[in-house]
Amino acid sequence: xxxxxxxxxxxxxxxxxxxxxxxxxxxxxxxxxxxxxxxxxxxxxxxxxxxxxxxxxxxxxxxxxxxxxxxxxxxxxxxxxxxxxxxxxxxxxxxxxxxxxxxxxxxxxxxxxxxxxxxxxxxxxxxxxxxxxxxxxxxxxxxxxxxxxxxxxxxxxxxxxxxxxxxxxxxxxxxxxxxxxxxxxxxxxxxxxxxxxxxxxxxxxxxxxxxxxxxxxxxxxxxxxxxxxxxxxxxxxxxxxxxxxxxxxxxxxxxxxxxxxxxxxxxxxxxxxxxxxxxxxxxxxxxxxxxxxxxxxxxxxxxxxxxxxxxxxxxxxxxxxxxxxxxxxxxxxxxxxxxxxxxxxxxxxxxxxxxxxxxxxxxxxxxxxxxxxxxxxxxxxxxxxxxxxxxxxxxxxxxxxxxxxxxxxxxx
Amino acid sequence: xxxxxxxxxxxxxxxxxxxxxxxxxxxxxxxxxxxxxxxxxxxxxxxxxxxxxxxxxxxxxxxxxxxxxxxxxxxxxxxxxxxxxxxxxxxxxxxxxxxxxxxxxxxxxxxxxxxxxxxxxxxxxxxxxxxxxxxxxxxxxxxxxxxxxxxxxxxxxxxxxxxxxxxxxxxxxxxxxxxxxxxxxxxxxxxxxxxxxxxxxxxxxxxxxxxxxxxxxxxxxxxxxxxxxxxxxxxxxxxxxxxxxxxxxxxxxxxxxxxxxxxxxxxxxxxxxxxxxxxxxxxxxxxxxxxxxxxxxxxxxxxxxxxxxxxxxxxxxxxxxxxxxxxxxxxxxxxxxxxxxxxxxxxxxxxxxxxxxxxxxxxxxxxxxxxxxxxxxxxxxxxxxxxxxxxxxxxxxxxxxxxxxxxxxxxxxxxxxxxxxxxxxxxxxxxxxxxxxxxxxxxxxxxxxxxxxxxxxxxxxxxxxxxxxxxxxxxxxxxxxxxxxxxxxxxxxxxxxxxxxxxxxxxxxxxxxxxxxxxxxxxxxxxxxxxxxxxxxxxxx
Numbered sequence: 043x044x045x046x047x048x049x050x051x052x053x054x055x056x057x058x059x060x061x062x063x064x065x066x067x068x069x070x071x072x073x074x075x076x077x078x079x080x081x082x083x084x085x086x087x088x089x090x091x092x093x094x095x096x097x098x099x100x101x102x103x104x105x106x107x108x109x110x111x112x113x114x115x116x117x118x119x120x121x122x123x124x125x126x127x128x129x130x131x132x133x134x135x136x137x138x139x140x141x142x143x144x145x146x147x148x149x150x151x152x153x154x155x156x157x158x159x160x161x162x163x164x165x166x167x168x169x170x171x172x173x174x175x176x177x178x179x180x181x182x183x184x185x186x187x188x189x190x191x192x193x194x195x196x197x198x199x200x201x202x203x204x205x206x207x208x209x210x211x212x213x214x215x216x217x218x219x220x221x222x223x224x225x226x227x228x229x230x231x232x233x234x235x236x237x238x239x240x241x242x243x244x245x246x247x248x249x250x251x252x253x254x255x256x257x258x259x260x261x262x263x264x265x266x267x268x269x270x271x272x273x274x275x276x277x278x279x280x281x282x283x284x285x286x287x288x289x290x291x292x293x294x295x296x297x298x299x300x301x302x303x304x305x306x307x308x309x310x311x312x313x314x315x316x317x318x319x320x321x322x323x324x325x326x327x328x329x330x331x332x333x334x335x336x337x338x339x340x341x342x343x344x345x346x347x348x349x350x351x352x353x354x355x356x357x358x359x360x361x362x363x364x365x366x367x368x369x370x371x372x373x374x375x376x377x378x379x380x381x382x383x384x385x386x387x388x389x390x391x392x393x394x395x396x397x398x399x400x401x402x403x404x405x406x407x408x409x410x411x412x413x414x415x416x417x418x419x420x421x422x423x424x425x426x427x428x429x430x431x432x433x434x435x436x437x438x439x440x441x442x443x444x445x446x447x448x449x450x451x452x453x454x
Numbered sequence: 455x456x457x458x459x460x461x462x463x464x465x466x467x468x469x470x471x472x473x474x475x476x477x478x479x480x481x482x483x484x485x486x487x488x489x490x491x492x493x494x495x496x497x498x499x500x501x502x503x504x505x506x507x508x509x510x511x512x513x514x515x516x517x518x519x520x521x522x523x524x525x526x527x528x529x530x531x532x533x534x535x536x537x538x539x540x541x542x543x544x545x546x547x548x549x550x551x552x553x554x555x556x557x558x559x560x561x562x563x564x565x566x567x568x569x570x571x572x573x574x575x576x577x578x579x580x581x582x583x584x585x586x587x588x589x590x591x592x593x594x595x596x597x598x599x600x601x602x603x604x605x606x607x608x609x610x611x612x613x614x615x616x617x618x619x620x621x622x623x624x625x626x627x628x629x630x631x632x633x634x635x636x637x638x639x640x641x642x643x644x645x646x647x648x649x650x651x652x653x654x655x656x657x658x659x660x661x662x663x664x665x666x667x668x669x670x671x672x673x674x675x676x677x678x679x680x681x682x683x684x685x686x687x688x689x690x691x692x693x694x695x696x697x698x699x700x701x702x703x704x705x706x707x708x709x710x711x712x713x714x715x716x717x718x719x720x721x722x723x724x725x726x727x728x729x730x731x732x733x734x735x736x737x738x739x740x741x742x743x744x745x746x747x748x749x750x751x752x753x754x755x756x757x758x759x760x761x762x763x764x765x766x767x768x769x770x771x772x773x774x775x776x777x778x779x780x781x782x783x784x785x786x787x788x789x790x791x792x793x794x795x796x797x798x799x800x801x802x803x804x805x806x807x808x809x810x811x812x813x814x815x816x817x818x819x820x821x822x823x824x825x826x827x828x829x830x831x832x833x834x835x836x837x838x839x840x841x842x843x844x845x846x847x848x849x850x851x852x853x854x855x856x857x858x859x860x861x862x863x864x865x866x867x868x869x870x871x872x873x874x875x876x877x878x879x880x881x882x883x884x885x886x887x888x889x890x891x892x893x894x895x896x897x898x899x900x901x902x903x904x905x906x907x908x909x910x911x912x913x914x915x916x917x918x919x920x921x922x923x924x925x926x927x928x929x930x931x932x933x934x935x936x937x938x939x940x941x942x943x944x945x946x947x948x949x950x951x952x953x954x955x956x957x958x959x960x961x962x963x964x965x966x967x968x969x970x971x972x973x974x975x976x977x978x979x980x981x982x983x984x985x986x987x988x989x990x991x992x993x994x995x
Contacts, residue, residue: 193480196482
């Protein structure tokens, strides 16, 4: 039971908002209990030193009919004013008018006072986003009862295809549990990357044994890289990449890793970073909270730091001459090996409003070899074309152009 | 708020020992979606047909009904010594002869989009421009109302038309005479009126103890998720409320209206995504157009042109509530679905997380199974807790409203008047027995050839329309002979009257009002739960 530590760490030190739901997820307690913990914390801290902790309440109740505006600014009992929705009978004939007034319940967020400290309640959104980013992998069907979620006996979820982790995933690394540091539970949500990074480091340096369950996405990405990677490094790369997937900033805390950053790491790093940023691209602009800005700055700094690290490491790494280029490529898969015969190239130039160019086509070529057999081969040859002719069929070409590599056609 | 001391568990420190909280279980949902608006996939969908098939089918379906209503009302009627005569086709109307005839209303309005005009002006648009009205308030005489059938058209005129509202596509019977100008002077109009209504549970209720349990169906529309944090707060309050975290979920008597565990299903009626994102992206593109040209052209998928944040956030929202509550999701005007009605359900691949709760893909000719997360069509009809629902994301009402001249022209309309008009339109649709009368005239529609699914053949119990400016509800009843002993209070199935009763719901935009609408499954009574941020002193300024 380290709720006090958690709250002290997050609220007092980090100056971040903590909602009961975040607390409930972090401590794995019921939502109602989390509310009580928050209440106690708020009371104790403000008793020690007033105005250190600010509360925001969720107020609910049935709205009274509109009355003169509330006379005081206190949020305690006054609900938000709103117009009721009285029934207005339609003027159509045969209307059966049941003039029941609609009961309107309201659920509003109210600040403890007119807050200077929390000018924008939208910071609470960030707190809730953290829930999905750090606790998103917990199965709501299993944990929901613990959190106090209304249970549904009839819920149908398709088995088989497990839903992918939420967009800012925190994939638990296999084997990370074994070497969890003691501080883990006391430094929860804020820096999960560090928390996960440290066991990762320990694990990686301790043993080079290949893990039996490398994440499949990491696998496919690594294997699609054209540059051959030495086999023994692969399991390590996978291990790292699963951490890198968990949070891109892992690297920031691991500059001293021995020969760790491989090309796979870098690529995955970029990908996961992109993901994390794409999720809420505008949020930083729109949220005016200063605390958030600070965090963003810090993150940027960390990012820069680790980018530098990467560059240094890659420069040192002589086995990977193309490592500098590769991370810039968004999809390394699209780079075909030049030797592949099936790839047909096309060059298009525009001259005087006409599109013309040359393209590579497959042509069948039949020759008689030394022993008198007819040998048919498919060869890639270049031919020029202009826009007013359709893409020729391979068969037709095979017949008409025997061994003619270049074929020019006037466009008229 | 004065709770009992022993019950009061909120503003107090946590007890030392962690007591086991008893889980709250949600009321189960009985759900049977219909696939009235489900279009055949791929090659089965054809766009070569002419739209006149739809008008023909609609008239063929509804003409017998409206003629029956008119015969009941006008048969044997004598006005000023002249006996009313029935005429089969509009072309058979003789000048000066008192008669009645049934047909389809066609309205000619000055501002109505005209495909031929667009073509002649070479004005090709991807979507019709948003208009507030098709009428010209400065010159009402430009509005012409006509009655047509397969034989021809008859222009309607007369003071009676001022007091009634009509829209293209409605089937009516009109009583009057043709005047010297060749116009039909209307003195009365009959509508098909409400379609026959099935009883709840179609007469055979499940024998479980469901009847005793007052469940609720939740409706929301216009979530308007833009992916920014500005619109997220109310959405998160909604999430917390639906999941029961806010703490008002108990079955107890303390807050019966807030018991979110009673909510057996959430219906999302369109426009879950906000439009501003598209606008932002578009404007950003034009700003950066010059800069982009300088860059080397990239082929294929351009991640910068697509903002995935709104749909990701919608997916997150759905994935969060789905473990606890089943969801029916209808697409709307601004959602990533086809534009023309019926909009087909938003594809499951848009929801990488929530789709785990959807039904498995249909193979072959199997009857599709209702998913826990059901991405349905717009319009949509189906049975929830035994009640028949018919709903649309709002295009139908928005469009009919453009046919009706509202005083004040294009200036901002009076909110009350506007939503009254919308309520009347919803009622009129049910009495026309046509949920989307102006399709295919001014609402883009799939060219149905063998059936007009917009005809409401079985009157729903709940008729809802999403994305309206204001919440509004009413109950309407069919035009049956008065029963002297009828008590107006009963809305259930218990009284064996034939009178169809329909609960009309005009759902507000959640992004603007923060309102969730709850309908009681026993009484069809309506409640509103409003989410928002208390504005404190700002509000009083």
